[in-house]
Amino acid sequence: MNRIPLRVALVATFALLLSSCASLSPESRLRNGLVEAGLSPKMAGCMAKRMADRLSIGQLRELQSLASLRKSHKEKMSTSQLLHKVRALEDPEIFAVTSSAALKCAF
Secondary structure (H helix, E strand, O other): OOOOOHHHHHHHHHHHHHHHHHOOOHHHHHHHHHHHHOOOHHHHHHHHHHHOOOOOHHHHHHHHOOHHHHHHOOOOOOHHHHHHHHHOOOOHHHHHHHHHHHHHHHO
8 A cells, every 4th residue: 555655745735725725705705804803703704795795806905904903902803993993994995895784784
């Protein structure tokens, strides 16, 4: 029986993990980013569903920067805190889409 060297197996596993990350939809990435930013999974999922189709890829990338803001905090981020940080991005369309999604998902 042939055994695959450990190094080859590790490289293949790493490549599979990278390819699975690359195949995430913009909605999935946005949802994950909102959760990383500190929103509850339920709120993040609802908002991502409403936001993903209304924002450009460039705008979604701008929102990715917000995920790193929570890494220094242990507590959840409130929706109002998120909106405050989104407004700081100085893109009125991102703010309008995000605040609309937050409002609709809050009820």
